[in-house]
Amino acid sequence: MDCPLPKFDFDVITLGHGSGGLLTHRLLQSGVFDVFNNEFLNQQHDGAIFSLEGKLAMSTDSYVVSPIFFPGGNIGDLAVNGTVNDLAMCGADARYLTLSFIIEEGLPMQEFARILQTIKQASDQAAVQIITGDTKVVERGKGDKIFINTTGIGVVHPRAIIHHEAIRETDVIILSGAIAAHGIAIMSQREGLRFETDIISDTQPLKNIVLQMLDTFGEDIHFLRDATRGGVASVLNEVAGLTRLGFAMQQTDIPIAEAVEGACEMLGLDPLYVANEGLFVAIVNARIAPELLAMLRQNPASEQAAIVGTVSREHPGKVVMKSAIGGSRVVNFLTGEQLPRIC
C-alpha cells in the first residue's frame, strides 16, 4: 500500500457529514483534499478551472454495486476504472475526473476510508486526477451504503476513428481477456458461495493498452467497447443492430477461466451475458489482427486476448455462435436481468 488510509476522528458517517457545516468541512479536509491533493482541488473553488488542448471526450457513470467490497476490488476502483475505460473506448486519454458520493448514514468511516484509498490508488494507476466533487449523506434506508458518480474528461487520440460506422465486413472480433470474472465474483460474494479457486473481479484501467493500440494501429481499430453490464453478447448485439452486419463467433475461441465457467454452470448463467469490468471487445481490420493480438498478449491487462470471430454480410443484424460441438445458434439480447434457473 503506497498511500495510507485517511484518518478520521469519528466512527460512522452521520447526516451532519452532508450538512455543509463543520463536519462536512472536516470530512472533506481529511478524506478528500489530503488524499487527492492537487492544484485543482487546492483552488478551493465551487468547481475546477483547467484547460485542455485538442478534441475532447466526456463520459459519466454512476456506481451502485452491492456488495461494495468484493474479491478483487471495491466500488472505489470500479468508479475510477469504469469512467476511465468508457473514455478509452472513445479513443480518449482520461485526464480529469469528478467524484461524487451519495452516502447512507451509518456507513463505517473505516469502510469509507478504504474506498477513498482505493480511489486514490486507481486514479494514480490510470494517471487521472480528481479535480472536483461532492458529498451528500442520505438517511438510513434511503440509499445502499454508498453510491458514487464519476464524470471524466479525456483527450481523444489524434488517430482514433472509433465508431460503429467504421466497422467493415471481413473485420475481426477480438476480446481483450477472459470473460465473466467480475459478475461471478460479485455473485459469489452476494450469495455467500465459495469455490475451490478464488474468482476475482477483473476491474482494471484499459487506458494504457488502448492508447498503445492507437499509437500503433490508429484508424485500423474500427470499434472498441468495454463489455460491462450485459457482457460480451450485449455489446455485439448492439453493434449488429447498428451496422446491420452479421457477427459470427466460435465458442471454443472465447477465453474463460475454468473456475468461472464452472461457476456459471452451477449458477445457471450464460457467461456471455455476465458483466466484466476490465475487458473490451475490439473490432479491427483483419490485416492487423495477428500483430495486434501479439501486442495485447504482451500487456498484463490483456494477456489472455483472443480472436473470437469475424464480421460478414451473412445473417445481417445478428450475432451467431458456432457451438463447441459444431452446431450454431443465435446469441440474442438478454430480456432483463439474468435469473438463475430452477433445475
Place this chain on the structure above:
Amino acid sequence: MKHLSEYRDAALVQGYLEEIKRISKKPLTLMEICGGQTHSLVKNGILDMLPATITMVHGPGCPVCVTSLAVIDEAVFLAEQANVILCSFGDMLRVPGSGKSLLEAKALGADVRILYSPLEAVKLARENPEKEVVFFAVGFETTAPANALSVIQAHKLQVENYSILASHVLVPPAMEAILSDTKNKIDAFLAAGHVCTIMGMEEYFPIAEKYKTPIVVTGFEPVDLLQGILMAVRQWEAGEYKVENQYARYVQRQGNKMAMDMIQEVFAVQDKVWRGIGEIPQSGFEVNETYQHYNARLKFNLQLTPVKENEACISGDIMKGLKKPKQCTHFGKACRPEHPLGAPMVSSEGACAAYFHYE
C-alpha cells in the same frame, strides 16, 4: 469443468450423429420431456444437425411454464402481504400472473428474495422471527426432496414462521396425458435424467408397455442427448418399446431412496392444473396433513378466484408437441420474452423462449 467437458466432445458428438444418420430410416417424432434438454438442444445447435427423418418436439418439462396462472397469483398475493418474505427460485420471478409478476410486485415494495436452496429460506425464517417466510416450492420431482427437506428441517428446529407454497408437478402422469390424447403424434420419449435420478425408472415401464412407446432416460449435455436420441432411433427402427437408461452415471432403476422417503414424508399426490394443458389427475404434490402447518395455502387461507389463461397462447399445443413455437402467429410479434403471452416464452427453458433466443 472436468466431468462436463467430456460430454461436450465434438468428436464423440460427430460419431453419434453419423450413426444416427446411418440407421434412421423411418420418420420419428421424438419428445424430450425436460426443459433443460430443450435448452441444451437449441443452445448447442443440435436440432439443425439431426437428419430430416427425426423431428424433436419439446415437452412440458419446464416447471416455470406449466405453473398455472392461479398459482402465480397466489405467490404474488402472498408477496404483497405486509409481513411476508416470499422466497423463490430466480426464473419464477418474471412469469406474469393475471395481474402482475413477482418481479413487478417486488418493484412495488413486496419483499421477494431469489434463493438457490429452500434451506436458505428456513435460515431466513430463523433470522426474521417477526416475519412469515414463504418458499415458492416449484418444480418437478427433482426439486421436491430439497423442498421437503426444508419443511422437515423447519419442523425439527420448531421454526413456526416458515411455510411453502407447493406447486410440484410429476412427469409420468403428464406423459400419459400426452400419449392418451387422440391427436398425439409422439413416437418416442427422452425421459428427464434428473427427475429419474430422484425417482428411478420403475414408473416408466408400464407406460412404455401400454402405449408401445420407446422411452430413453437421458442426460443434458450434447453427448448425452445424441446418445439418447441414437438409443431411441435404434428401438424405433427395430420396432421395440423398452425403457432404457442413457444417464446411467446418475440414474439407478430404483431411484434415490433417501430422496424419495423425504418426498413421501412431506407430500401427498393430488390432481393438478398444468398451465396450457389443463387438469391432469394425480399429477402434483401438495403438503400432506401431517405437515399442514407448513402449507402456505392453509396458513394464509388462500382462496383466490381462478382466472382464465390468455386465449391467444397456444402453449398447450406446444407442450403436447402438436405445434412448434414458430407455428404460433404471435411468436416473436405480440409474444416476446419482455412481453410474454404465455409461460413458454418466459423461462429460458421454455420452448418458445429457447427458439426466440437461439434460433
